[in-house]
Every structure is written in structure tokens, then in C-alpha cells.
Amino acid sequence: xxxxxRMFEMMFKKLAFIGISFFALGNMxxxxxxxxxxxxxxxxxxxxxxxxxxxxxxxxxxxxxxxGQKSRRKLKIKSFEMADTSxxxxxxxIFDQPRDIKGTVFLTHSKIxxxxxxxxxxxxxxxxKRISSQNKSGPFMGSEFAYEDMSSxxxxxxxxxxxxxxxxxxxxxxxIEAVPLYKNSGYTRLINWIDHEYLQARKxxxxxxxxxxxxxxxxxxxxxxxxxxxRPGDLFMENKMTGKTTRLKxxxxxxxxxxxxxxxxxxxxxxxx
Numbered sequence: 001x002x003x004x005x006r007m008f009e010m011m012f013k014k015l016a017f018i019g020i021s022f023f024a025l026g027n028m029x030x031x032x033x034x035x036x037x038x039x040x041x042x043x044x045x046x047x048x049x050x051x052x053x054x055x056x057x058x059x060x061x062x063x064x065x066x067x068g069q070k071s072r073r074k075l076k077i078k079s080f081e082m083a084d085t086s087x088x089x090x091x092x093x094i095f096d097q098p099r100d101i102k103g104t105v106f107l108t109h110s111k112i113x114x115x116x117x118x119x120x121x122x123x124x125x126x127x128x129k130r131i132s133s134q135n136k137s138g139p140f141m142g143s144e145f146a147y148e149d150m151s152s153x154x155x156x157x158x159x160x161x162x163x164x165x166x167x168x169x170x171x172x173x174x175x176i177e178a179v180p181l182y183k184n185s186g187y188t189r190l191i192n193w194i195d196h197e198y199l200q201a202r203k204x205x206x207x208x209x210x211x212x213x214x215x216x217x218x219x220x221x222x223x224x225x226x227x228x229x230x231r232p233g234d235l236f237m238e239n240k241m242t243g244k245t246t247r248l249k250x251x252x253x254x255x256x257x258x259x260x261x262x263x264x265x266x267x268x269x270x271x272x273x
Contacts, residue, residue: 041162043155054080055077077091089154090261105270112157188208188211191204214241215241
């Protein structure tokens with residue numbers, strides 16, 4: 001599911017993993033392998049997020065270096081749920097502030113095992129640039145989120161393994177390993193903490209191609225929308241190697257705004273608002 005689409009809702013449906021309850025798993029636990037249990041959790045999680053249709057969110061992005069110097073950006077995220085589950089969802093990120101990047105637009109058509117289609121419109125250059133499949137691990141707009149993180153984390157993109165249960169703050173979490181199956185991933189694995197009580201993602205660790213811990217995403221401030229869809233209001237990504245951080249804080253999030261698939265086409269990227 002990845003952190004900006006369903007993090008950006010995207011940023012979220014998929015950067016924010018939701019697991020099923022242990023009560024639901026209880027009767028199956030004895031018969032399941034760790035891989036089967038991990039997959040079952042992720043499949044059920046994806047089902048629980050189906051039917052959102054489309055969404056629009058506004059947020060701030062705060063970048064901070066090791067010395068604590070900060071810069072802020074304002075942006076909006078739009079997403080569109082594809083009815084065909086054999087393809088991934090679509091999203092667009094539009095930067096509104098500061099002035100030097102105002103009008104920058106980033107479009108993603110998520111795939112399953114194929115490389116995601118991603119384009120960026122840079123108003124200063126007046127042209128649309130396609131993001132190479134070899135460059136998806138690069139930083140998105142100077143943040144600690146990679147281009148890869150901006151894609152929705154479709155279930156079929158990973159193999160899964162339930163590792164253990166352990167305390168996570170005042171809660172108890174399932175810890176699930178996700179290994180990318182698609183080509184050119186910048187990660188060897190992701191480790192996800194999913195709480196039992198509210199079925200929300202609390203943390204994700206990202207390991208680089210050498211197998212080292214690269215960064216950690218912490219999610220909090222969850223809100224329930226339409227009595228069904230949970231979305232975190234605060235996502236904090238910390239690069240463990242550089243000390244840099246990026247925080248995403250949502251000020252508005254709305255579903256079913258009547259967006260159309262054509263609103264997420266490359267032909268409309270220059271006029272996206």
C-alpha cells in the first residue's frame with residue numbers, strides 16, 4: 001500500500017498499513033505459517049480500505065536538517081481509486097508554497113509488479129519530466145520521502161511475513177515484514193507495526209539495498225472518515241543515516257469529491273490545481 005498516496009492518502013492507504021484483529025486471526029493462527037499470516041493480514045487490511053473512491057487533502061511539509069534548520073511547504077494531494085484491482089491507484093501532488101516551487105505537480109500511476117508511471121511538471125522549465133524507473137529511490141522534492149514512497153502500496157507488490165507481537169507504546173502490535181517484489185526498489189524490506197486495538201499502522205522501518213536501516217516513519221493523530229477510513233494526521237520520517245527529517249501534517253482531508261480518472265492523466269498535469 002506506500003507513504004504519499006495513502007500517506008498522501010495514498011500516503012496513507014498504503015504508507016499507512018492497517019492489520020486485522022487477532023480475534024479474527026485467532027482460529028487460523030495454529031494452521032497458518034508466518035508467511036500466510038502476514039499475507040492474510042495485508043489482504044484483509046486492503047479490503048477494509050476499499051471503496052473510498054477519491055480524496056483531496058491539504059497539508060504542510062516540514063523539512064529539517066541535522067542542525068535543526070527548517071523549511072516549510074504547502075501542498076495538496078488528490079487520489080483516485082481504480083476499480084480494477086489488477087492495477088494500482090492514481091494520485092497527484094500539487095505544491096502551492098513557497099513561491100519558487102509553486103505550481104510543481106507530481107503524477108503517479110501505481111502498478112503492481114511493473115514499474116510505476118511517474119511524471120513531474122516543473123513550471124520553471126515549462127516541461128513535464130518522466131521519472132526513470134531507475135531513479136525511484138531518489139528523494140522526492142528534497143524530502144526524506146523517496147519517489148517510491150509516493151506510490152500506493154498495493155498488496156501484490158510485496159511478499160509478507162508475520163514476525164512477532166510486541167508492545168508499541170500503550171498498545172500491542174503485530175510486526176510484519178514486507179519484501180518488495182517489483183523491480184528497482186530502493187529497499188530490501190520494510191518492517192511494519194500494526195496495532196491490535198484500532199488496526200492502525202504505528203511505525204514502518206525502511207532498509208536500504210545493503211540491508212541497513214535507512215529511515216523510520218512514525219504515524220499518529222488518526223482520524224476516522226465516513227465511519228470507515230482511518231487516516232493519520234501526522235507522518236514523521238527520520239533518516240537514520242543523515243539525521244534529516246520530514247514531517248507531513250494534514251489540515252484537511254475529504255473523500256468522494258467527484259474526481260474523474262481523466263483528472264489524473266499526463267495531458268492534464270500542467271493545469272492541475
